[in-house]
Amino acid sequence: MKGVDHLAHERNKTEFDVDAMKIVWAGSRHAFELSDRMARLVASDPAFQKDGRIRLGRKELFKNTLRKAAHAWKRILELHLTEEEAGWLRNFVDEPSFTDLHWGMFVPAIKGQGTDEQQQKWLPLAYKMQIIGSYAQTELGHGSNVQGLETTATFDPETDEFVIHSPTLTSSKWWPGGLGKVSTHAIVYARLITNGQEHGVHGFIVQLRSLDDHMPIPGITIGDIGMKFGNGAYNTMDNGVLTFDHIRIPRNQMLMRVLQVTREGKCVKSNVPRQLIYGTMVFVRQTIVADASTALARAVCIATRYSAVRRQFGSQDGGMETQVIDYKTQQSRLFPLLASAYAFRFVGEWLKWLYTDVTQRLQANDFSILPEAHACTAGLKSLTTTATADAIEECRKLCGGHGYLCASGLPELFAVYVPACTYEGDNVVLLLQVARFLMKTVSQLGSGKKPVGTTAYLGRVQDLLQCCCDVQTAEDWLKPSVVLEAFEARSARMCVARAQNLSKFENPEDGFAELSADLVEASVAHCQLIVVSKFIDKLQQDIPGKGVNRQLQNLCYIYALNLLHKYLGDFLSTGCITPKQASLANDQLRSLYSQIRPNAIALVDAFNYTDHYLGSVLGRYDGNVYPKLYEEAWKDPLNDSVVPDGYHEYIHPMLKQQLRNARL
Ligand SMILES: CC/C=C\C/C=C\C/C=C\C/C=C\CCCCC(=O)SCCNC(=O)CCNC(=O)[C@H](O)C(C)(C)COP(=O)(O)OP(=O)(O)OC[C@H]1O[C@@H](n2cnc3c(N)ncnc32)[C@H](O)[C@@H]1OP(=O)(O)O
Numbered sequence: 303m304k305g306v307d308h309l310a311h312e313r314n315k316t317e318f319d320v321d322a323m324k325i326v327w328a329g330s331r332h333a334f335e336l337s338d339r340m341a342r343l344v345a346s347d348p349a350f351q352k353d354g355r356i357r358l359g360r361k362e363l364f365k366n367t368l369r370k371a372a373h374a375w376k377r378i379l380e381l382h383l384t385e386e387e388a389g390w391l392r393n394f395v396d397e398p399s400f401t402d403l404h405w406g407m408f409v410p411a412i413k414g415q416g417t418d419e420q421q422q423k424w425l426p427l428a429y430k431m432q433i434i435g436s437y438a439q440t441e442l443g444h445g446s447n448v449q450g451l452e453t454t455a456t457f458d459p460e461t462d463e464f465v466i467h468s469p470t471l472t473s474s475k476w477w478p479g480g481l482g483k484v485s486t487h488a489i490v491y492a493r494l495i496t497n498g499q500e501h502g503v504h505g506f507i508v509q510l511r512s513l514d515d516h517m518p519i520p521g522i523t524i525g526d527i528g529m530k531f532g533n534g535a536y537n538t539m540d541n542g543v544l545t546f547d548h549i550r551i552p553r554n555q556m557l558m559r560v561l562q563v564t565r566e567g568k569c570v571k572s573n574v575p576r577q578l579i580y581g582t583m584v585f586v587r588q589t590i591v592a593d594a595s596t597a598l599a600r601a602v603c604i605a606t607r608y609s610a611v612r613r614q615f616g617s618q619d620g621g622m623e624t625q626v627i628d629y630k631t632q633q634s635r636l637f638p639l640l641a642s643a644y645a646f647r648f649v650g651e652w653l654k655w656l657y658t659d660v661t662q663r664l665q666a667n668d669f670s671i672l673p674e675a676h677a678c679t680a681g682l683k684s685l686t687t688t689a690t691a692d693a694i695e696e697c698r699k700l701c702g703g704h705g706y707l708c709a710s711g712l713p714e715l716f717a718v719y720v721p722a723c724t725y726e727g728d729n730v731v732l733l734l735q736v737a738r739f740l741m742k743t744v745s746q747l748g749s750g751k752k753p754v755g756t757t758a759y760l761g762r763v764q765d766l767l768q769c770c771c772d773v774q775t776a777e778d779w780l781k782p783s784v785v786l787e788a789f790e791a792r793s794a795r796m797c798v799a800r801a802q803n804l805s806k807f808e809n810p811e812d813g814f815a816e817l818s819a820d821l822v823e824a825s826v827a828h829c830q831l832i833v834v835s836k837f838i839d840k841l842q843q844d845i846p847g848k849g850v851n852r853q854l855q856n857l858c859y860i861y862a863l864n865l866l867h868k869y870l871g872d873f874l875s876t877g878c879i880t881p882k883q884a885s886l887a888n889d890q891l892r893s894l895y896s897q898i899r900p901n902a903i904a905l906v907d908a909f910n911y912t913d914h915y916l917g918s919v920l921g922r923y924d925g926n927v928y929p930k931l932y933e934e935a936w937k938d939p940l941n942d943s944v945v946p947d948g949y950h951e952y953i954h955p956m957l958k959q960q961l962r963n964a965r966l
């Protein structure tokens with residue numbers, strides 16, 4: 303780094319090997335080297351600069367995104383980047399665009415739901431970007447309720463085609479990213495009708511625009527749905543509206559891995575479960591968990607560095623004021639977020655492993671852990687995105703007034719991130735799916751079916767209902783078994799209590815609806831247990847690097863004990879711990895904050911974010927905040943002239959009027 307390092311005194315306090323931590327954060331030395339190379343490549347290329355993005359009008363902003371996406375593709379081809387490298391490069395360009403949906407959903411949908419033949423035909427076109435795809439599932443009238451979608455795909459045996467049609471206004475496709483202005487093709491989800499019979503919702507590959515002049519195919523109406531929350535932010539994306547007026551596609555463009563439609567219009571089920579139609583969502587939810595840790599780490603990096611730079615109060619003798627990071631209140635708000643970033647990183651790593659495992663099992667016709675994979679991806683997507691969205695806003699507040707400036711990077715990060723709580727499944731709807739899975743698991747306990755995977759602890763439910771936490775000193779809260787047992791007991795007790803309440807209803811669906819708010823709380827408890835347990839598992843690994851494991855231990859206990867503090871009602875009301883033990887947990891938490899404090903800057907340096915990627919004056923690596931903030935203000939177009947436009951029309955006459963009135 304060039305210039306003076308205003309945070310050098312902080313970096314000198316570090317008690318662990320930061321380079322080793324960078325590798326832990328990245329997941330492997332290979333991932334670190336690759337992501338580091340791609341981050342620097344993007345940061346050093348003027349074509350990828352982000353300055354002033356938030357001030358662009360929609361049309362300019364969008365065109366600028368198209369330019370960057372085209373430049374990224376050019377670099378990918380010129381440098382012969384691998385798929386993995388290209389993914390990192392796009393990530394560091396840091397601008398939502400149609401390519402996210404093309405690579406993130408269109409390609410995976412064909413891979414997951416297409417037959418071998420369909421993959422052979424469509425994937426090479428998509429890989430070379432000779433076609434650009436989007437994922438058109440949600441409609442104006444229905445998003446969460448996928449089975450309620452209204453678009454129809456009716457088989458016409460005479461021509462061997464499907465007729466795709468939007469029968470109502472509410473059946474208009476609405477929201478798909480990349481659809482509005484760019485995509486040439488989409489996976490369109492529609493109700494399959496053959497021989498007058500309905501066969502549920504399936505995916506179809508539909509061409510939307512001409513590959514010659516980009517005009518919509520006749521019968522297709524297509525456009526952008528309009529501006530979204532925030533400046534810049536997600537407005538780089540062309541979320542679209544699409545309607546079909548009896549559009550014909552060949553029969554072999556229905557994704558047929560789950561269900562085949564024969565030439566005669568007969569439906570033939572494969573041995574793959576129907577739920578695989580939802581497989582792309584499982585895949586993307588898993589990537590969203592990994593992305594949550596990245597976004598959270600960004601906000602935390604900005605807030606931590608700035609908290610070390612910012613000083614307020616505390617100087618009685620004309621000396622330096624106190625760094626705000628030294629206030630216990632600041633630490634108690636900031637350090638749990640730092641711990642959450644690491645926690646989500648590790649649970650994201652585990653979820654990726656689970657997803658890979660499920661995919662391999664599916665290929666071998668083993669569908670047994672699909673429900674578990676669905677519950678974990680849905681639940682963790684919900685937990686991590688809710689926590690991250692809240693955390694970005696908390697980081698803004700932690701930066702005081704300057705956090706509200708766009709130059710802090712936090713307003714745009716918030717605006718771009720919050721839809722993650724909604725897309726790929728509304729977070730409450732997803733927790734209800736977890737609740738169904740948990741209630742089903744509890745109801746099967748009596749039948750001798752042993753729960754496995756993340757619900758294995760429910761197999762010890764009798765013990766967990768009776769166990770008493772044996773914490774006697776604050777240090778006892780640093781035992782993995784103690785923390786794990788408290789979280790398991792809380793979750794098990796909440797699940798059993800909800801199941802007992804459910805059993806009082808004659809109709810279980812009525813009961814589920816009536817108790818849904820309580821059920822969601824049980825899902826949250828279960829998901830928090832998963833995150834805590836995966837963090838504890840991580841600590842058991844042989845992690846090289848001086849002091850690294852120690853820091854991770856501190857972060858793990860901060861994550862767990864802060865949750866215990868925040869959800870104390872659950873822990874106390876279910877009798878898992880006593881008020882005295884809760885108070886000891888709090889004592890331990892304060893002590894952990896003191897231990898983390900000297901390492902805070904190094905722990906965010908370990909994210910290895912470039913200043914380009916962070917896009918924040920407050921979060922600059924060198925901590926040179928004030929001169930740069932001052933410099934930044936003068937770049938605002940309002941400062942182009944000393945006297946503003948409009949002075950002569952509006953300000954001057956008003957001042958003169960006041961003057962005249964005063965004279966009268
Ligand atoms: C910067 C980005 C960089 C790179 C890009 C890379 C990746 C992308 C990353 C980020 C994202 C970027 C952009 C955003 C893109 C956003 C895209 C979208 O939003 S696409 C639309 C997503 N829509 C949804 O998620 C809809 C939510 N609804 C549902 O998932 C389901 O319909 C439902 C609510 C689960 C259905 O509930 P219902 O009660 O109707 O159940 P069903 O009858 O349908 O199902 C019964 C049975 O199936 C089980 N089940 C449900 N879902 C699944 C599943 N996904 N997998 C497996 N099993 C499932 C359910 O549990 C039931 O089981 P049973 O009880 O019978 O055992």
Ligand SMILES: Cc1cc2nc3c(=O)[nH]c(=O)nc-3n(C[C@H](O)[C@H](O)[C@H](O)COP(=O)(O)OP(=O)(O)OC[C@H]3O[C@@H](n4cnc5c(N)ncnc54)[C@H](O)[C@@H]3O)c2cc1C
Binds near residue numbers: 447
């Ligand atoms: C930025 C962005 C990008 C998107 N990209 C795409 C895309 O590329 N492709 C695509 O197909 N879609 C996309 N979507 C759509 C997205 O997937 C849906 O908006 C999402 O699934 C939520 O569905 P909904 O809008 O129907 O919400 P609704 O279901 O209408 O939710 C409204 C409220 O009702 C509540 N609710 C709904 N059902 C229940 C229930 N059963 N019980 C209790 N409460 C309930 C919800 O919790 C929420 O509070 C995108 C959305 C956004 C915001």
